[in-house]
Amino acid sequence: MQFLATFQSADFVDTVVSLVSAFVLGTLIGAERQYRQRTAGLRTNVLVAVGAAAFVDLAMHLSGPDGGVRVIAYVVSGIGFLGAGVIMKQGMDVRGLNTAATLWASAAVGSCAGADMVAQAVVLTVFIIAGNTLLRPLVNAINRIPLDEKASEATYYFKLAVTTEALPAMRDRLVEKLEAANYPVADVNVVETGDDLLEIVATLVATAVDPNELNAVVVDLQRQPGVRHATWEVSTTD
Secondary structure (H helix, E strand, O other): OHHHHHOOHHHHHHHHHHHHHHHHHHHHHHHHHHHOOOOOOHHHHHHHHHHHHHHHHHHHHHHHHHHHHHHHHHHHHHHHHHHHOOOEEEOOEEEOHHHHHHHHHHHHHHHHHHOOOHHHHHHHHHHHHHHHHOOHHHHHHHHOOOOOOOOOOEEEEEEEEEEOOOHHHHHHHHHHHHHHOOOOEEEEEEEEEEOOEEEEEEEEOOEOOOHHHHHHHHHHHHOOOOEEEEEEEEEOOO
């Protein structure tokens, strides 16, 4: 049998150590994700780490370090497609980026284990878990800081709810008022909201704004006939 002729106990033990290391470290990363009820939890992170370790270990045994490097390059790109599957866009919010990044990092842990760099894989695991846990209070503290519209460059949306009859005139007036206030408009969309009302959504060119200037535009437009509501909002998700 070819298996008996090619079987090497030392190589087998080396493979077992790589896979066990990837399994244990992937479990540590995935347990934190599972605890927080993320899309990619315990099993996904374990499978990503073990799979990456298996591919790299196989390449190392067949072609040596050069083969391992080539496989690692494919692992990096392949995990990118897997991570894209957990990213969801809901309106202006994008969710799942951190989960996708964690999967990418789990693949890096598995690749280290498969390349017999177990110590490096352990250190990388510590950094991944620390990034997902120890940095959380800092992120929450930063998010509680009020946004300074005058200093923060972001994307702003000006929304105007109007009647069907007032749509053409108010769309032009909205653009004129914003540009007169030195806020150029990048795009204008019209959305049906029901009750015979249409919503004009003007996307401003990404910039910093003075809230008082946009509020002045709101006050002016709300006085126009056919306008039911005017407001503006900011998005910093980009």
